[in-house]
Each structure stands twice: as C-alpha cells, then as structure tokens.
Amino acid sequence: MDSIKLWTEEEQNFYGKNVWRESTIPEEFTEWCTSFSGRTALISGEEQLTYGELYKRCIEMSSWLAERNVRRGECVLLQMPNSIGFMIVLFAILRIGAVPVLALPAQRASDVIALCALAEPTHYIGVNRYLSTDYGEVTDRLRSEQPQIQIITFSTDEDPDLMLRECRSSYPVEACHGSNLDIALLLLSGGTTGTPKLIPRTHAGYSYNYRTMASITGMDGDSVYLNILPTAHNFSLSCPGIFGVLSRGGKIVIAGSGSFDEGFELIARHGVTITAMVPTLARLWAEAVEWDEPDLSSLKLLQVGGARLDPSDAEFIMKRFGCRLQQVFGTAEGLICCTRPDDPDSAVLHSQGRPISEYDVCRIVDDEERDVPEGQTGELIVKGPYTIHEYYRAGDRNKGAFTVDGYYRMGDLVRLREDGNFEVVGRIKEQINRAGEKIAAAEVETLLLKHPCIESCAVVPVKDEVLGERICAFAIGEEVKLNEVRDFLMNNGLALYKLPDQLVFIDRWPLTAVGKVDKKRLSQIGAEAA
Template structure:
C-alpha cells in the first residue's frame, strides 16, 4: 500500500458514529480553543498548557518548513517519552509530513532497513538516553543513506552540522491541509520476519482509533494519564494513550522509566488516574507493593495489554491497587479490543475484550481458512474502517498477510464467546513476546550465525516470571569457548537492539527432532527451562 491521494478533503467522514472533519494536526488547535489554559503535558519539571502546545507545534512546523520539509516527505522519529516526541509528531502531521515512529531501543539493524524502505529525509532523536549516544547512530545512518539530509537532536551540545530541537522556531505558513484519507503516519509492526514492516495509518482511521479508545477508557478532563511504555507504541500513542487523552482535555505525564521506586512516587505526585502496563511489568508492580508505600489511591483505571495475562494476576492487581482493570488486545495494523468498564468480573479476568467498533469484521478460521464454530480456536482474521489493507512498500508481505477478501491475517490463535469477547490462546508464527516486545525468532537466529564460531543457532521462548517470555539461544559450533558475554557484545556491535539479545545461552551437540524428523522446538524450550534451574 503506497501513499494515499493527496487531494484535499471535501466533506466530513463518519466512522461508526464518530464525525471526523479535521486532520490530526488541526485537531490540536481545536483542543487548544477548548482547554487553552489547562495543562496538556508534563515531563519532569516541564509543564505545557494546551495553548502553549499549539503555539509550539505551529512554530516547530514553521521551522521544519524553513528547513526544506514539504508535504508528503517522510521523517524517522526515534524519540523517548518527552514533550519533544509529542511536538514533533503533531508538527509533522500539521505540515503533512509523515513520521515513521521508531522505538528508542531500536538500533542500526532495524533502522537501516526502515530507512532503505521508506527513504525518510530527516531523523529526529534524543542526543543521549540511558547512556546510548544517538548522535553516533545518526552519523552512521546519514553516511549509509544519502536521503537523510537533516538530523535533529534533542539535547545539549549538539554537533554543529545537526539541528538542535529546542532551537527550532519559525513562523508557519500553512500549506493546503492533508485530507482525512491521506497518509498520516507510519507505525512499526511487531512482525515475525525480523525487519519491522511499516503500517500506513490515515488521519481518519487513526483519529477514529484514539477518539473511540478514549470513550472505551472513560477519559475526560479530569484524566491524568501516565505514559511509561514507549510513546511510539500504538498502545501508548492511541489506545487511548497520549492522543486519546489530549482529545478529551486530560493531562499526559511522560516518563522514561518504569521502575517502581521512580514511577509510584510520580503517580502520587501527579495524582495519576490512568496507566497502561504489559503483564511482566504488572508482576513487578505487584511485587514492589510489598515495600513501596506511595499513595496510589488516585488510580482509576489500569490497562493491561501487549500479551495475554493470567486471570489470577488480574484479580491480584484489582485487590492490591483498588482500581478498575481493562484488558486491551489489538495491533498497530488496526483492530483494537477492550473489556468494557462495566463488564462482568469473569469477562475482565478471563478475556481480552471485544472489538471497539460495530464495523469491525472478524473471522476465526482453521488452517484451510474455513470459519470455525463458536468457541473453537483458530486464527483471527480482521478487516474494518480503521484496519489497513496493506503494508507500506511490501508487496510480497501483502500477499501472505491479507486475504483476497481484504482480511488481515493477525497470526493470533483465539477463541470467541457468545458475547463477542476474544481470548488469545497463542501465535501461529515463531515469535517471542518479551516484556511486551515482539521478537522474530528468525532474526535473532540469523544474527547469531553471523558469528564465525557459531555454525547453527535455534532460538526458543521459555516462560519467565519477570519478562513473560525470555529469549533462549541454543548453539552448535566447532568451539564452545565462546562466552555469553562475548556473544552479547558481538550482537550489540552488529546493531541488534538490547531487547532482542538472548537472555540465556546453551551449547548443544544435536538437535531434538519430532517423529517426522522436524526440529522439535518444544523439547528445546523444556531443556531451556531445565537448564535455567
């Protein structure tokens, strides 16, 4: 799927009862008119009102315009949770420029592939985060890809040939605004093929996503939403996330740490009402309450998503935090399911909810694409008004990822009850869900075998109490003197993101096989657990 027609919108669009009249960049101006003096964003000691945010976005859009960016350009945005992340996103959307939303933890391997595919003209990043120097990464990207003519870094002591985000300020000369059906931004797929695929979202379908999600989560002007997971994640950006909360006049608190000794005092300080967690992080939070004594009574809603969660853990969280729980299941490609705030307890504990739109069309099918009977498990297929019909510049993937009838193949194995609630049972494809991050097994295996002392590598998932699943690598080679530390360093030096580097290593003399002579990954997973102790 390539860019949408750039003709201007001529009439409003209505998606499942929500009337859309303005592209996302222009929505901020409407929000500022309603809630100008209210605080919109908080990051550390910084506080920004809706009016100030709208003004800042306008001036930033003007500076980008002055730097040569024009409607239809693409930019790579790899920013941590910060006011800079929000302003870059909204300024780009106002200008009609398409941000590619990369994760702060991604490194050269992923980014080189993204730049080669999408040909962005600019790269935005923090200068440094948690000890990692993004200016070094920026330099290598720019040397490898001539399309990157502009580098903008957020921080002090930016190299002279780069722009400093805080210094970007110029009058904005509004071009013809994007149409509602135009491409707005490109999200990244979790993917099972290694390199993330690009997900094209339009102004209309993405606006519907965060507006309807805000309804589902009970967001209003009193909401204080704490974003601790990366803001480039669809979960944190629009479910309801940053954009959904801003659309209702709430306050967004941005943080780059998830440790309980930092976040729980912040919840007390800012009177946070809404927060989104992945199951491994929820487990750590529950454990931390044995010693952490911050007042968390302001919490009204705890969202859990990114992976299936045990019912016992949900119930424990309800009792411990004294808040409503909402399970969230969805994908950046479109479909989002929620348990409703007034659902029965057994639904909240045991399911991942039901689609948020009456216009969502889902099928659950067997291996022959025949629809299964109600209550049986099968692969989830979906299409609808906010689900994509193809990936960006990925014709080969589109053939395998979408049916002839336009259904997206999620790769998730699910079952559905009579009320429409979905329970996720697992994945069809080889993928590891480590702390909410989806890691393709094939990518890690390929990276390991690039080491001269590793002949073969097989990567499997093993259950982990803290991560949900940990990455376990089994290796064969002529020498077993290679240490875990040396392997990790090799992967880092070759541009692999830290969250994709295996947690556990083991050498093996022969591969276990199934009765039909295929590699038995289940036996390897059992062996990984046994060796872990």
C-alpha cells in the same frame, strides 16, 4: 508519498454512520488546543505546557522544520524518547503535512537503516543520547549509508528536558489541509519476520481509533494519563494514549523511564487516574507495591496489553494496584479489543475483551479460512473502519498478511467465549511443531504458573534434530528439576506430547524494544544451553 489502497465501496458507508470525520489529525489538534487552551496538557519533571502553549510551540517548530526543508508528503523518521519535545515535533510534522515514521528509542543503527531503506525519509530527527543510550552510531551510519537524508539531532546535554525552546523561526508556513484519507503516520509492525513492515494509518481511521478508546475508558478533562511505554508505540498513541487523552482535554504526565520508583511518585504527586503497561512491567510494579506501599488512591484504571496476560497474573496485578484492570488486545495494524471498566471480574481476568467498534468484522477461521465451530480455537482475521488494507511498500508480502477478500490476518489463535469476549490462546508463530504435533505455548505457560516454585515463565520452540522443534520452558523462581515439573504438569492434565523437553531457569527476562519478553532470544539461549 506513494499511493496506497485506502478506500473500498464497503467503507463509503462509514461517513453516513458518523464513524469517519472529514477533518485531519492536525485539524483536530487545533480544535483541542483552542477548546482547552488554559488547561495543562503536558507535564515532564518540573516542566509543563498548557494546551495553548503546546499549540504555539508546535507552530514555531513547524516553521523551524520547514526552514530545514521538511515538506508536505515527505516521510520524516522520528526517533526521540518520551518527552515534551517528542510531542512538539510530532504535531509539527503533522501540521506541515509530512508523514512521521515512528521508530522506537530502543532501536539501533541496523533497525534505523532498514527503516530508511523502506520509507526513504528525507529527514531523520533524534537526540544525541538519552539515559545510557548514545545514538552516535545511528547518525554515523546514516551519514555513511544514507547521505541524502538530512539529520536533525537535539542535544540532551544542552537541553536535558527536551523543551526545544530555541527552535523558532520566522519562516512562513501554513498548516496543511489535506484529505482525511491521506496517510497520517507510519507505524512499525510488531512482526517477528526480521524484515521491517510499515503500517500506514490514515487520519480518518486513526482518529476513529483513539476517539473510540477515549470514550470506552471514560476520558474527560479530569483524566490524568501517565505515559510510561514508548510514545511511538501504538498502545501509547491511540488506546486511548496521548491522542485520546488530548482529544478530551485531559492531562499527560510523561515518565522518564519504566521505573516503579519514579512511577509511584508521579502517580501520587499528580493524581494519575490511568496508565498503560505491558504484562512484564505490570507484574514487576505489582510486586513492588507489596513492600513499597505507594499511594495509588487516585488510579482508577490500569491498562495491560501488548502480550497475553495470564489469569493468575491478572488477578495478582488487580489486587495489588487496587483499581480496575483493563485488558487490551490488538494490533498497530488496526483492530483493538478490550475489556470494559464495568465488566465482571470473570471477563477481566480470563479474557482479552471484545472489539471496540460495532463495525469491526471478525472471523475465527481454520487453516483453510473456514469459520470454526462456536467455542473452538482458530486464527482471528478482521476488517473494519480503522484496520489497514495493506502494508506500506510491502509488495508481495501483503499476500500472506491479507486474505483475498480483504481481511487482515492477526496471527493470533483465539476462541470466542459465551460472553462475547475473545480469549487469546497464543500466536500462530508461537505454536511449537514438535514431531508434527502443534502445541500452543500459552497452554503450557498457564499450567506452569500454577507450580509453587515458578513465579513467571515463557515457553518457546528450540530446533531439534530428532523432533524438529522441542519444547523449552524458561522460568524465574526457585529451581526445580525437569522431571518434577513434567510430573506436576501431567497431574494437572497436560498431555504427554505437550510436556517440556527442556527447562532453563534464568534471573531476568530478555526484553524487546517495547518491553515484551524476547522469545526469539530465549530460543537462542535454549539452543546454546542444550
């Protein structure tokens, strides 16, 4: 494993402040399984494991993997769907002291090849197929282009629930006792550059992340978490995610898909108390509540994050679900902000929350990294006890992502409200440069959603020979003409130069691997539709 800058003089104080623990994540996992041994930890379909059973299976799997030459300090690329098997393999890799590189199930061969070129894993662990996805192309290209990588593929034909009961070995392997400042896992950055970046999260920082979120969300032994989003995503891992829930002795119910039909049944059947979604999925489920009339009485907290949630959508979702809504805003690189369960509705609906740690240092700056006046919009930059200092093997690309004094550039345009919460205005890369004028897509989207014929929308830049970039609005709903929409927006106070130049109605949104609206694809569609 390459060395990486993980320690600064400023961070030495985190030990004295009881921020960082000296234990590693696998050591904490052992504590959880010992303390909550008889409790149910995981449920998937008709299968379930107690904490004690999960721990035993992880020990067996670590021996089985070690027999196949998985070693301490080496990277292992893990690409498995949400399942009990994913949990077993993940904790087994950590127990050995290897570093899991977490790929999303929806990523295809070209993505996996790019990750392998960067991380240089010794092993790839995946499945042959899941639902409608066949991973044969992934493994075929790995064998052809990365022959040094050992491929381990589990068959969903023989083991559809991925319980992996046959993966046992007498090969002796002791649990690794590394440093809490070692890299625990490598997460995939959600950036849009097209070049993969890997996020090195340490045991100390990641543990602080999920323990703090578990406290904020009120996790305890009675908590039941419905895992819908890809488990390999930071939101599902640590906000509080599977790590945070297990650290408090709670129960995790694993959904096979993002279908509300399955999800509603699981919530009612298992008494789910908390779940997490991206805005597009939450809106879809909220619409289904109206005509499906599911029993959601056990649900106490719905987390929505991964993209900006419009206030009108937030109000609609909270009303339909009938529970508290928590907006979660942050990054896999570190900083997490969220509203609190006891915040007033005005904060929950109209802001994306505040930092989870008192030790997060946040600044809102202009293009020259000067702090903007109070209440003004600028770029959010941050450093703190769980935010990285650099990407893994990124070289010169780190220069654009971090300031010279160690702040991570979030790339989000925000303003600080009087109540101390952040309001996300948009992404810097989602600004549209129309004839030299910078337009925040989120501002136009917010007003578009007030139109009675528009149910949901997205505003993107499209290359234009005259303007440089033109404003293209995509919408789902009852079709109306562009000039009618422009008149509506002007009557609602939108400046002339911010009005859409193009309007395209579509039936459904193209989505990224984690369920976000794929704005890059929308820009391509807009160019083709011109």
